[in-house]
Amino acid sequence: MQLARTVYSADGRVLLSAGVVIKESYIDRLRKLGFPAVYVGDPVEAEAFREAVRESTRRRAIAVVKRSFNEVKLGSSLQLEPIAQVVNDIVDEVVANREVILPLTDIRSHDEYTFGHSVNVCIISVMLGIALELDDLTLRDLAMGAILHDVGKVKVPEEILLKPAPLTSKEWTEMRKHTLYGFQLLRGGDGVSSRAAHVAYQHHERSDGSGYPRALAGNGIHLFAKIVAVADTYDAMTSDRIYRKGVTPFAALKVIKELASEESGQLDKHVVDTFLANVVPYPPGSKVRLNTGEVGMVVGKGANSFDSVMVEVKYDAYGRALSKPTIITVLNMRVAHMV
Ligand SMILES: [Fe+2]
Incomplete structure (x- = not known):
């Protein structure tokens, strides 16, 4: 291979x-x-199947976030300059590749969860910001808030952060404080706006008032925090963690759609609708088996619905290679499985 x-x-x-x-x-x-x-x-x-952001940029961003977070852990103040530089590179690349549908996969090692997650949330948030037609300056501000949304975790004890089991209620109380810690670290900092700092504070608030730390609701939550909440939920669900395997992008998108439904109302509907209109549940290049038994490769996004994709069918139900592969639109990806 x-x-x-x-x-x-x-x-x-x-x-x-x-x-x-x-x-x-x-x-x-x-x-x-x-x-x-x-x-x-x-x-x-x-x-x-280009990615919205080059792997080398993503890796550099992870390294910068890791170094910056570790410095804060050791008692230094947060150095925003190197983060702002790499965030600008990310925004430039996502803007330049705005036609690229985000391939929603990611392969990384477990110990890097917080850092890789921060960078992914930043990339997804920028993509969402573009789709929501935010201007360039606003995008960069959003990207800064997104990459730093979990910076408060440096103040949460590692035995809680890395616990390979569900947290006790006391540990949860401590874990939830990462929102306030993050806000305190960013507030008034040079190079990070007030609204970006509020992303750290508000990214676990939910539109129906069920979130934390202040149980804000609806318009009380800043748009940046609503965007990052969607990106954060999505990336957390699809990531492998020490204690569980991540779900498929498709399964995560279904849950996100439900979380924005009238019955739930946790995530902002407009942000979620925009997200669903701009992602593909199976990344281009994925090999899929259809319910007909045919096997093909995802080559792009289908029509309006988030669960429709274009598939180039390469093998028939008996595993024979087709002399002329055909491209079809699969309207309901529930009928397909990644192989
Ligand atoms: Fe968080």
Whole structure:
């Protein structure tokens, strides 16, 4: 098997380049480093499915966030300059690739959850901000708030943060304080606006008033926090954690849709509708099996509904390669499974 995408270390170094033939020893080493999976296949084909943000930029951002958060943990003040620089690169790339539908997959090692999550939430929030037609300055502000939304976690004890089991109610009380801690760290800081600081404070508030820390509702919650709440929920659900496996993008999108329904009303409906209109539940390049038994590859987004995608059918129900692959729109992805 050939590696379809370059694998980077946590600090952004190339571990294995795309195109390398994967040996057993590489797999062992990657496992030891905590990588649960890699992309395999033809690197040229994989190139056709560009990501909104280059993997090298994403890795650099993770490294910057990790360093900055660790410095705060050790008692230094938060250095916003390097974060602002990498956030600007992320915004530039997402804006330049605005036609790219976000491939909603991510492969990373477990120990990096907070950092990788912060960067993903930033990327998804920027994508949402573009779809919501925010202007450039506002986008950069939103991106800053999004990447720093969980910075308050540096003040939460690690035994709570990394506990591989459900938290006790006392531990939950402490965990919830990361919102206030984050706001306190960011408030009045040079290079971070008040509304960006409020993302840390409000990203767990819910439109129906069921959130924390202040049980704000509806218009009491800033748009930035509503956007980040959607991005945060989505990325948290699809990520593998120590104590559970992440759900598929499709399953997560269904839950998010429900959370914005009239009965639930936790997430902002307009933000969620915009999100669903701009993502594809199975990333381009995914191999899927249809309920007809045919096997193909997702090549793009279908019509309006979030569960419709375009599939290039390559094999018939008996596994025979088709001489002429055909592209069809699958209207209801519930009939397909990733293979
Ligand atoms: Fe949070």
